[in-house]
Amino acid sequence: MIHWLSQVFSIASFNLRTIPERKGAVLASAVGIAGVAAVLVGFLSIAEGFRAAIMSSGADDIAIVLRSGADNEMTSGLTREEARMIGDAAGVARTEDGPLVSAELFVIINLPKRSTGTDANVPFRGVEKPATAIRGDIRIIEGRMFEPGRSEVIAGAGAARAFSGLEVGNTLRIGQADWTVVGIFTGGGGSAESEIWTDAAVLQPAYHRGDSFQSVHVKLTSAETFEAFTNALANNPQLEVKAMRQRDFLADQSSLLTGFIQGIGFFIAALMALGALFGALNTMYSAVAARTREIATLRALGFGASPVIVSILIESLILALAGGIVGAAAAYFAFDGFQAATINWQSFSQIAFAFAVTPQLLLSAIAWATVIGLLGGLFPAIRAARLPIAAGLRET
Amino acid sequence: MTANNGTLVRVQGVDKIFRRGSEEIHVLKGLNLEVPKGEFLALMGPSGSGKSTLLNLIGGLDRPTRGVVEIGGERIDQMSDRELAAWRSRHVGLVFQFYNLLPVLNAHRNVELPLLLTHLTKAERSKHVDTALKVVGLSHRARHYPRTLSGGEQQRVGIARAIVTDPTLLLCDEPTGDLDRKSGDEVLSLLQALSREHGKTIIMVTHDPHASARATRTLHLDKGQLTDEPVK
Ligand SMILES: Nc1ncnc2c1ncn2[C@@H]1O[C@H](COP(=O)(O)OP(=O)(O)OP(=O)(O)O)[C@@H](O)[C@H]1O
Ligand SMILES: [Mg+2]
Numbered sequence: 040m041i042h043w044l045s046q047v048f049s050i051a052s053f054n055l056r057t058i059p060e061r062k063g064a065v066l067a068s069a070v071g072i073a074g075v076a077a078v079l080v081g082f083l084s085i086a087e088g089f090r091a092a093i094m095s096s097g098a099d100d101i102a103i104v105l106r107s108g109a110d111n112e113m114t115s116g117l118t119r120e121e122a123r124m125i126g127d128a129a130g131v132a133r134t135e136d137g138p139l140v141s142a143e144l145f146v147i148i149n150l151p152k153r154s155t156g157t158d159a160n161v162p163f164r165g166v167e168k169p170a171t172a173i174r175g176d177i178r179i180i181e182g183r184m185f186e187p188g189r190s191e192v193i194a195g196a197g198a199a200r201a202f203s204g205l206e207v208g209n210t211l212r213i214g215q216a217d218w219t220v221v222g223i224f225t226g227g228g229g230s231a232e233s234e235i236w237t238d239a240a241v242l243q244p245a246y247h248r249g250d251s252f253q254s255v256h257v258k259l260t261s262a263e264t265f266e267a268f269t270n271a272l273a274n275n276p277q278l279e280v281k282a283m284r285q286r287d288f289l290a291d292q293s294s295l296l297t298g299f300i301q302g303i304g305f306f307i308a309a310l311m312a313l314g315a316l317f318g319a320l321n322t323m324y325s326a327v328a329a330r331t332r333e334i335a336t337l338r339a340l341g342f343g344a345s346p347v348i349v350s351i352l353i354e355s356l357i358l359a360l361a362g363g364i365v366g367a368a369a370a371y372f373a374f375d376g377f378q379a380a381t382i383n384w385q386s387f388s389q390i391a392f393a394f395a396v397t398p399q400l401l402l403s404a405i406a407w408a409t410v411i412g413l414l415g416g417l418f419p420a421i422r423a424a425r426l427p428i429a430a431g432l433r434e435t
Numbered sequence: 436m437t438a439n440n441g442t443l444v445r446v447q448g449v450d451k452i453f454r455r456g457s458e459e460i461h462v463l464k465g466l467n468l469e470v471p472k473g474e475f476l477a478l479m480g481p482s483g484s485g486k487s488t489l490l491n492l493i494g495g496l497d498r499p500t501r502g503v504v505e506i507g508g509e510r511i512d513q514m515s516d517r518e519l520a521a522w523r524s525r526h527v528g529l530v531f532q533f534y535n536l537l538p539v540l541n542a543h544r545n546v547e548l549p550l551l552l553t554h555l556t557k558a559e560r561s562k563h564v565d566t567a568l569k570v571v572g573l574s575h576r577a578r579h580y581p582r583t584l585s586g587g588e589q590q591r592v593g594i595a596r597a598i599v600t601d602p603t604l605l606l607c608d609e610p611t612g613d614l615d616r617k618s619g620d621e622v623l624s625l626l627q628a629l630s631r632e633h634g635k636t637i638i639m640v641t642h643d644p645h646a647s648a649r650a651t652r653t654l655h656l657d658k659g660q661l662t663d664e665p666v667k
Contacts, residue, residue: 042554049551056539336535339496340596341524341552343517429491432531 046342050350053337054330055357061326068322069362071315072411075308076366076404077373080396082304083403084374086297088395093230093293097286099262100132101173104255104272107281111292112145112253117280119250124278128271130264131257134172139258141170144239146246148213150202161198162234163213165242166256173258174227182207182222187238190245193222195232205235216245230289257282312411315362319415323355327423334423335431344424351423355416356409363408370404371396443604443636444470444493449502450659451488462488463499464659472603475630475637477647479665480656486640487608489656493638494527494606495519506604524552528597530607534589536581536596542568543577546595553600567595570633571625587618594625598635605629607639611646623649 058065104125109115117125119142125131126140133139144165149158168187171177185191194205204211204220211218218237225232243250259265262284269282283291327334334347375396451463462485470476478486491497492504495511504512511522523529536545546567550560568574571591581589590610597605607626611619627649629635639650647653654661 042552045551049548053537053539332533332535333537336531336537337548338520339494339523339529339535340549341520341522343520427497429487429496432496432535433487 043343043346046346047349047353050337050342050346051353053333054326054350054354057326057330061322061329064322064325065358068315068318068415069358069365071311071318072359072362072408073366073369075311075315075411076363076408077370078311079304079308079407080367080370080400080404081374081394082300082307083400084370084394084396086300086304087397087400088393089300090290090293090297091395092393093289093297094286097284097289098175099265099284099286100259101285102257102259102265102268102282103285103288104257104280104282105253107279109281112143115253117142117252117255119252121278121280122252122255124275125255125257125272125280128257128268128275130259130268130271132260134169136169139169139173141167141173141256142239142252142254143167143170143256144242144246144248144251144253146242148235150204150211153201153203156203159202161202162230163192163242164234164236165239166236167239169258170236170256173256174231175258176226177231178225179222180225182220185221185237188241189238190216190218190241191221192218192235192237193224194220194235195227196223196225197232198235199223201233214245230292255280256285308407312407316411316415319355319359319411320418322358323351323416323419324422326354327351327419330423331426331431331434335426335428335434338426338428339432348420348424351420352413352416355419356412359408359412359415360405363405363412366408367401367404371401441471442469443472443474443507444468444638445503445505446489446493447503447505449489449492449499449504451485451492451497452500462659463492466502466660468654468661470636470638472636473630473634475627475649475651476639477650477653478638478640478656478661479642479644479647479653482642484656485659486656490606490608490638490640493604494529495523521552524549524600526602526604528594528600528602528605530590530593530597530605530610532609532612534581534586534593534613536589536592538581541578541580542573542584542592542595545581545592546599548596549600563599564595567599568592570598570629571595585618586614587621590614590618590622591625594622594629598629598633603636605635605637607637609640609642611641611643616645619643619646 105112105115106117122140122142126138131138131140146163147160148163150161151157152159179193180196185193199205207220207223209220211220239252259268265284272278272280272282338344338347374394377394446466446468449463449466453460453462466489478489480486492499493506499512503510506526511519514522543564546564547560550563555563565574568577571594573588573591573595576584576588584592610626611622614622623646626637626639630637639646641647654663655665
């Protein structure tokens with residue numbers, strides 16, 4: 040065994056020493072594989088970052104209630120009476136001021152993006168007073184909270200970064216009214232930081248919504264009371280609603296987009312991988328062809344066929360791994376933490392998020408490179424091992 | 436390798452047929468050959484007569500279509516590829532027309548190659564390599580790479596590589612075919628010395644009467660068989 044390994048090692052090291060003579064082809068195939076790794080990491084880090092942005096702050100003790108049959112807040116509709124009954128259900132946390140329930144409505148407005156100057160969608164959410172207590176992690180990082188009953192808004196930090204006009208003190212013309220930006224906030228879970236908030240009671244008349252809402256956000260006494268809460272809603276014949284934990288709701292809302300981004304990423308990476316595979320095959324086939332006589336000589340001297348195969352696989356793997364690591368590293372330095380905004384396809388609104396290059400992504404890129412390397416080396420290696428020795432010796 | 440009654444190589448009733456598509460090339464036909472231990476045998480014959488083919492069969496690089504190839508009492512025609520590879524590394528030294536050195540390795544490393552298949556330590560291998568290079572008179576070229584050596588020197592490195600494992604049998608396929616007269620003579624003298632002073636059994640394929648004159652016996656390959664007479 041040690042014997043065999045030393046044969047593999049020797050042949051592999053002879054092979055690797057010939058790389059400088061073939062650096063053009065070797066470099067081309069390594070770059071191809073680096074490209075695959077970079078694209079894969081790039082796209083998946085978008086999906087990953089997006090998912091993280093959406094899910095990170097989703098809580099298990101916050102429930103979101105929509106009209107049953109609605110997939111998202113946009114298509115949902117609830118009356119004030121329904122909102123009140125939801126607040127009275129079992130499991131809802133209470134303070135002296137009443138249940139921690141916020142009936143909310145939600146419109147889409149257009150604001151110019153800082154990056155391009157073109158208009159893009161921003162969610163404009165009307166909330167009730169308990170909204171911040173329900174989310175728990177809302178922080179006003181600049182300015183102050185809006186005052187109930189006034190045309191004042193606070194902007195999520197992500198929205199303030201991505202869109203112009205959301206500086207504190209600025210006045211926005213939205214619909215038929217002027218709104219003053221009085222604060223910037225962070226937290227809130229999921230895409231909240233990409234939203235603009237105001238008092239629901241002010242937003243309703245501004246958008247002629249009467250006394251209707253789209254969702255009810257509820258703070259539960261604990262994560263465990265969610266079941267009691269949903270049972271209570273189900274057992275109320277006057278309510279036709281469904282409740283989801285915030286974390287599940289956010290994951291659900293983002294799955295279409297993350298799946299879409301991942302799909303594109305895998306598709307492009309797979310196409311590129313196919314190209315890179317042919318590049319690797321070509322490089323290794325010509326490497327084997329160029330070394331036919333050397334391989335035959337080694338075989339004639341008594342080196343085995345399997346060390347020849349393995350050594351060629353090793354060479355191809357080293358090439359592929361070098362490419363994969365360089366590509367993944369390049370993607371990491373280029374993309375990790377890179378701030379971006381993308382459109383949320385369910386709410387058609389801008390979501391601010393950071394590309395997240397996770398260790399798993401780097402590993403999966405390197406795994407792809409490994410597979411390309413193995414496949415790219417396998418067939419040439421088998422060909423090399425099958426070359427008849429006597430004929431190979433005369434090859435020039 | 437112990438040989439009965441001094442015969443090292445016994446080839447008996449060997450046929451070799453190559454198939455190229457539907458075409459069959461009957462290269463060797465019922466060929467017989469016995470080579471006693473210590474002989475320096477020259478094999479001659481027209482191009483395409485099958486000299487290399489025969490040498491490959493004796494060296495275990497290929498198998499006969501029919502017949503017996505017995506070296507030192509071992510039936511190498513019946514060995515598996517794996518067994519043959521191990522057998523070659525222990526019992527034959529091969530010398531090629533175009534030297535077949537690995538360009539990425541210096542002379543020392545090239546000569547060391549066959550020893551990588553043994554259990555010798557690095558120090559032991561080095562000692563054997565030094566000895567082999569000394570025999571071929573190239574100790575001073577040990578660190579040189581093949582491309583910096585003359586053809587004659589490269590062939591002497593090739594011979595050092597062939598003898599470094601101390602095989603009984605040396606097989607040389609046109610060892611001087613690519614060399615000028617002077618270098619060729621040096622190589623031939625070296626082979627002659629190996630035969631005379633080190634008791635090596637040598638089979639050398641050559642086109643050159645000058646080369647075969649150095650051998651102790653010359654055989655001619657014609658129509659798939661060996662004869663003592665030159666082919667007209
Ligand atoms: N692997 C092979 N496949 C098919 N035909 C082969 C193969 N090897 C040799 N031959 C054929 O067998 C015949 C003998 O070849 P061989 O190389 O033994 O001749 P040779 O006597 O060594 O010739 P030369 O003096 O030119 O080296 C030739 O016709 C050659 O084309
Ligand atoms: Mg020949």
